[in-house]
Amino acid sequence: xxxxxxxxxxxxxxxxxxxxxxxxxxxxxxxxxxxxxxxxxxxxxxxxxxxxxxxxxxxxxxxxxxxxxxxxxxxxxxxxxxxxxxxxxxxxxxxxxxxxxxxxxxxxxxxxxxxxxxxxxxxxxxxxxxxxxxxxxxxxxxxxxxxxxxxxxxxxxxxxxxxxxxxxxxxxxxxxxxxxxxxxxxxxxxxxxxxxxxxxxxxxxxxxxxxxxxxxxxxxxxxxxxxxxxxxxxxxxxxxxxxxxxxxxxxxxxxxxxxxxxxxxxxxxxxxxxxxxxxxxxxxxxxxxxxxxxxxxxxxxxxxxxxxxxxxxxxxxxxxxxxxxxxxxxxxxxxxxxxxxxxxxxxxxxxxxxxxxxxxxxxxxxxxxxxxxxxxxxxxxxxxxxxxxxxxxxxxxxxxxxxxxxxxxxxxxxxxxxxxxxxxxxxxxxxxxxxxxxxxxxxxxxxxxxxxxxxxxxxxxxxxxxxxxxxxxxxxxxxxxxxxxxxxxxxxxxxxxxxxxxxxxxxxxxxxxxxxxxxxxxxxxxxxxxxxxxxxxxxxxxxxxxxxxxxxxxxxxxxxxxxxxxxxxxxxxxxxxxxxxxxxxxxxxxxxxxxxxxxxxxxxxxxxxxxxxxxxxxxxxxxxxxxxxxxxxxxxxxxxxxxxxxxxxxxxxxxxxxxxxxxxxxxxxxxxxxxxxxxxxxxxxxxxxxxxxxxxxx
Ligand code: ADP
Ligand code: MG
Numbered sequence: 001x002x003x004x005x006x007x008x009x010x011x012x013x014x015x016x017x018x019x020x021x022x023x024x025x026x027x028x029x030x031x032x033x034x035x036x037x038x039x040x041x042x043x044x045x046x047x048x049x050x051x052x053x054x055x056x057x058x059x060x061x062x063x064x065x066x067x068x069x070x071x072x073x074x075x076x077x078x079x080x081x082x083x084x085x086x087x088x089x090x091x092x093x094x095x096x097x098x099x100x101x102x103x104x105x106x107x108x109x110x111x112x113x114x115x116x117x118x119x120x121x122x123x124x125x126x127x128x129x130x131x132x133x134x135x136x137x138x139x140x141x142x143x144x145x146x147x148x149x150x151x152x153x154x155x156x157x158x159x160x161x162x163x164x165x166x167x168x169x170x171x172x173x174x175x176x177x178x179x180x181x182x183x184x185x186x187x188x189x190x191x192x193x194x195x196x197x198x199x200x201x202x203x204x205x206x207x208x209x210x211x212x213x214x215x216x217x218x219x220x221x222x223x224x225x226x227x228x229x230x231x232x233x234x235x236x237x238x239x240x241x242x243x244x245x246x247x248x249x250x251x252x253x254x255x256x257x258x259x260x261x262x263x264x265x266x267x268x269x270x271x272x273x274x275x276x277x278x279x280x281x282x283x284x285x286x287x288x289x290x291x292x293x294x295x296x297x298x299x300x301x302x303x304x305x306x307x308x309x310x311x312x313x314x315x316x317x318x319x320x321x322x323x324x325x326x327x328x329x330x331x332x333x334x335x336x337x338x339x340x341x342x343x344x345x346x347x348x349x350x351x352x353x354x355x356x357x358x359x360x361x362x363x364x365x366x367x368x369x370x371x372x373x374x375x376x377x378x379x380x381x382x383x384x385x386x387x388x389x390x391x392x393x394x395x396x397x398x399x400x401x402x403x404x405x406x407x408x409x410x411x412x413x414x415x416x417x418x419x420x421x422x423x424x425x426x427x428x429x430x431x432x433x434x435x436x437x438x439x440x441x442x443x444x445x446x447x448x449x450x451x452x453x454x455x456x457x458x459x460x461x462x463x464x465x466x467x468x469x470x471x472x473x474x475x476x477x478x479x480x481x482x483x484x485x486x487x488x489x490x491x492x493x494x495x496x497x498x499x500x501x502x503x504x505x506x507x508x509x510x511x512x513x514x515x516x517x518x519x520x521x522x523x524x525x526x527x528x529x530x531x532x533x534x535x536x537x538x539x540x541x542x543x544x545x546x547x548x549x550x551x552x553x554x555x556x557x558x559x560x561x562x563x564x565x566x567x568x569x570x571x572x573x574x575x576x577x578x579x580x581x582x583x584x585x586x587x588x589x590x591x592x593x594x595x596x597x598x599x600x601x602x603x604x605x606x607x608x609x610x611x612x613x614x615x616x617x618x619x620x621x622x623x624x625x626x627x628x629x630x631x632x633x634x635x636x637x638x639x640x641x642x643x644x645x646x647x648x649x650x651x652x653x654x655x656x657x658x659x660x661x662x663x664x665x666x667x668x669x670x671x672x673x674x675x676x677x678x679x680x681x682x683x684x685x686x687x688x689x690x691x692x693x694x695x696x697x698x
Contacts, residue, residue, distance in 0.1 A: 001183050004033035013173040014166075022162055026154045032174055038167070039206055039222075039645055040149035043215065044117055044133075047146035052091035057122045064088055064116045065137065068095070071105060083128075084108070086116060093120060094128040113137045135165075147209045171207050178204075186225055187679045190661065197221040206645075220654075223646040227655050229687055230643075231662040232680065236672070247289035247419055248392050253281070254315030257308065259344060272296075272447035273305055279443050280309050280421065284393075290419035296445030297615035298579025299452070302423045305445070306395045307337055309421055314346065314373050318392025318418075321375040323382070323410075325398045327352045327525060328532070332554060333397070334376040351377035351386070354525055382409045393419045425576065425615075446616075455561075455582040457590040457610045462564075468591060469510050472560055476514060476541050480559035480586065485577055487568040488521060488546040503564060504544045515540040547573065556584035566592035567602045571622040574609050601625060623648070 009029055010020035023029040029038060042061070050062045066088030075081050082104055084095040095116065097104050108114065118132030133150075151167040181200045184191070191198065197205070202218040209215035269277070276294065283290035296302045310320035322337075324330040334350040341348065349363045349372045366372035370389035375381065391414045410418065422440065460468055472482050484507060486500045500520055508516050517531040517540040534540040536555050543558075561581045563574065574592070582588040592606055608621045648655065665677060672681045 002178065002180055004036060004178075004182070005031050007032040009035055012170060014170050019160070019162055022157055022160060026157050032177075035170065035174060036203055037644060038151065041152050042150045043147040043209065044150060045146055046148045049115075052088050052093055052127075055091075055093070055120050055127050059120055061117060061119050064093070065113065066116070067113060068108060068110050070110060073101070086114075092126070094123070094126060095132050095134075096128045096130045098130070108134060146211065147215060149207050168207075175204060175207065184679065185683045186228070187677060189676060190228075190680075194224065194661070196224060219645065222644075223651055223654060224658055226643055226646045227651065227658040228662055229684060231655075231659045232665065232684055233688065235659075235662050235666045236684065246287060246416065247284075248316070248318060248416060249287050250281075250284040250312050250316040250318070250392070250419075252315050253312060256314045256344070256346070257311040260308070260311055260341070264340060264342075264344065267449070269304075270301065270445070270447045270449055272445040273301055276305055276443045276445055277308055279441075280305070281312065283441070284309075284312055284419055289417050290421065291440045292421050293440040293442045294421055294423045294445070295442060296423070296425065297448070298425045298576060299583055300445040300448055302397075302425070302445060303333065303336055304340070306397070306421060306423060307340060310374055310393055310395065313393040313419075316392065318390050319367070319370065319373050319375070319388050320393040320395070321377070321381055321388075321391060322395040322397065324376070324378060327354065327378055328528070329397065330376055330378045331529070336554075337374065337376065346374065347372050348374040348376065351375055351380050353378060353380050355380075382413075386413075388413055390414060391418045393421065395421045395423065397423045398425065425579070451585045452582060453585070453587050454613050455578055455588045455590050457578065457592065457613075459566075459592045459594065459606045459610055461596050462593050463596065468562070468593065471589070471591070472562065473511070475560050475589070476511070479557075481535065481538065481540075481555060481557050482542050482560040482562065483558060483580060484542065484544045484562045484564060486544070486546050487565050499565070500544065500546055507542060507544055511542060514542055516542040516544060519543065519545040521546055547577070554583060555580075559584070559586050559588040561588075561590045562593060563590070564593050565595075566606065567594045567598060571605050571608060571618055571625065574605070575615055575618045578609070578613075624650075 008020070009015055009023055009032055010017050012032055012035070015023070023035070027038065029035050044061070044063060046063065048063065049065045052064060052066070055062070064086070066086055069085045069087050069092070072083045072085070073080065074083055080098075080101070082097040082101040084104075086093050086095050095118075113136075115135045115137055116129065116132045117135070118129035120127040120129050149164075149168055149171070151164045153163055153167065157163065178200065181198070182203065184199050186196065186199070190196070196202075197217045197220075199221075202221040205214045205218035206222060209218065280290070280292060283292060294302055294305065296305075306322060310322065313320040322333060324333055330350065330352050334348065338348055347366065349366065351360070351363055355363070363372060363375075364386065367375060367386065367388050375388075380386070394410045394413075396410075410420065475482060484503060486503055500518070504516065504518050515534070517534040519528055519531045523531070531540075531543075535543040535558075538557060558581050561578055563569065563577055566574065569577070578590040581590065590609075592609060594602070594606065598606070604621075604625060608618060612618065646654070665680060668674070669677050
């Protein structure tokens, strides 16, 4: 059979050693197989050329044929742009470039026929097309079919005229060589059951679609396959682990838990908390090691669930620990938990990087004897010097800041891996959770404690500062407290600090009778804590801060969150910040302050924030707006999203469907030995070998 993985790309007609080197370096394409799996990012319908007078305000990418009448340079400095007035005799559109102006004027000539491709936008009573693709008319006729593929290329490739068109030609040459079917990568049963296009046809049509319907079928088949193997990999390895790692059995619900539940719990658990605790209890008693992701919006009461799970461990003679991403948050958990357990004889300790010397030694010794029963801390917890008498449960708060590797280091803390409960306040859309944490079971707290009023969110332009201060003043007069938050971007910490300092001065001047405290990342921990303390105790009415307060801080009396330069925050970050208020029974407000001119995406983000308080809805919207690779935290999670064709944001339904298909395969063939699945297991093995990222998941 034809094995393209073994054929070096340099031997393909039209490539040669120089282009091969570029393809290696820029795109990681080494073999003909690699090239074949380099898919187009879009297709242009070359069967239709629009007339300029046909353009209306709501068109996708279209193709025009005409001439550039003249060039014009408009604007100044960073706003400078190049405009080409383009006409086909039926009207004029403006082609606009903000970058590469020199290159464009050097390349395209006035009064010559071009084919222009792009998305028309209405502007000042005319249409403009920003950064269009431009081809000479003679080049376009190269493609005889209706749909022409477009491939991403890098700047360096373009400079060596290795552009999309060149790749298209190579691809055509490559497909000419494929005169027998390529080895199929899905089993006949799966192909038949799900009506999937055979591999070779799919690859042909993904590059050169015979027609739109064939393209759709090819895309479906290739996405199906890609997601299927991602899921098969996860399920296969999760299964493996379940068999490999037996868990400690927490059979008892005993004295500690019951005492706490009946005498110390200051309020009734919500229905969701009860349900999740039951799920956790079932896991802990099952004999399998628990790996559970606990999702719940900010303020939904995850900490309490974590605490009660830890008490189950204590009742069965084990220790428990809880790991938080920052020192502030660890401190806060420690205080919260000590408070809850007041009057019960349970030794709880806090271990962070700043706890040193004798105190540290005493804690470490107590862990070894088992006297320290609950340990709260930061990364310091997983250092090699920290050893337990018998660690039975580890709770990890804010998973997205811990990598897979750190999670696995916990496992060496006892002779069997402890049960693991991962809590996240960044609600992760279900589809993404399945891919990210496919090896974890998911519990959701989808209910807030009673009596909480939804936070009212308002968008305000920063030229209306007086009215903003008036609203803030009203809240302060009623005895409430207020946050002002400024963005923090690493590359320009100096500027941000300046913003913060200026904001601080402004606010002190506007509220001369108030005590204003200030927190930012450059402060020493002790100084930071002192400032936080001022606010938590109510001595300060206003807290001016950077995003260091994003996680953690719980001040129920704070009722207003003002977010300055809100345009510079991502959606999930805005939502996290908003979650700092609305923790008491009073009506709370979140005020998003921005400049007057806003990009389309920014406006959408703000609209969503104003419209909903639902963290899951926000997470879904975030995923759609930004794409999964960008989602906060996915970077560190150990999984890169190098999906070639599937799109987690858009293909969520398919992902769910495919997961069930993969689940059935694993259920029916747990040891991977049924001959009819041969193709599947072999393909999975091959993928695991070539794809480093996959290995990191398991
Ligand atoms: P999360 O960690 O999920 O953001 P927390 O655990 O910090 O939320 O809980 C937020 C606040 O709600 C805390 O003050 C907590 O004591 C309180 N709380 C938790 N569960 C309940 C409940 N069932 N009823 C009333 N208040 C609760
Ligand atoms: Mg919390």
